[in-house]
Amino acid sequence: MSVVRRREMIDAQHKDLSMTRQCRLLHISRSGLYYDPVGESALNLALMRMIDEQYLKCPWYGSRQMTRYLKRQGYCVGRKRIRRLMRQMGLMAICPGPHTSRRHPKHPVFPYLLRNLSVTRVNQVWCTDVTFIPLAHGFVYLVAIMDWHTRHVLSWRVSTTQDTSFCLEALEEAIEKYGRPDIFNTDQGSQFTSAAWINEMEKQGIKISMDGKGCWMDNVFIERLWRSLKYECIYLNAFDTIREASDGIDHWMNYYNQERPHSSLDDQTPSEMYEKLAA
DSSP states (O other): OOHHHHHHTOOTTOSSSOHHHHHHHHTOOGGGSSOOOOSOOHHHHHHHHHHHHHHHHOTTOOHHHHHHHHHHTTOOOOHHHHHHHHHHHTOOOSSOOTTTTOOOTTOOOOOOOOTTOOOOSTTSEEEEEEEEEEETTEEEEEEEEEETTTOOEEEEEEESSOOSHHHHHHHHHHHHHHOOOSEEEEOSOTTTSSHHHHHHHHHHTOEEEEOOTTOGGGGHHHHHHHHHHIIIIITTSOOOSHHHHHHHHHHHHHHHHHTOOBGGGTTBOHHHHHHHHHO
């Protein structure tokens, strides 16, 4: 069932089920039920899209290099502005700068468990990440959960905010459909170091693995997913609303899982490989 159809089933006047409960039952992010244009100027939105495209090509760009790049494209921008936009987009250079190793004492960080680990079966390792999705007149955030061994996308959600709730909704759906992984790998983003996320991992008995600070290669498969999604879907379509974006992403994710073969999977699709090994 499409995202649009599921949204149409929401009844704001329902006597017995709250909006939150209806969203959970229909697997819709509560924060993404309605889209309100994000409060950025048209210029900033254009800059954010350019930043996003350039970051895919040069993930080592920090705010200083990104500012230089944009100036060479003819934009009169300052580093302070670009740094704010990159932070809002959740982007940071893969090479840590001064003092990036300093962490707040209450910030939970777990070791990276995948180094030298042989991943040979489904549900041995799952991974996830959050990325910025530009729209024609705003932007949203996307989270996806992937099985490391088969590259199968298990669940995803879009949201207008970067809070933890939509990540937990995606996690809940993935566990409900596919069971639990042994290890769950994430970056050190605020969603995945939050008490709510950590508590859910511990409740489910899942080992937590985290990328090194700025080490995007530690989560390389989901980074490749973002690159393919954006070049093959997002940048080719000027999605105007969150509904259009959700339906476009839904269509592409189904194509990725069910129709797109991978050479690393012996020319099978992620769904074919996952279903075969999970049987």
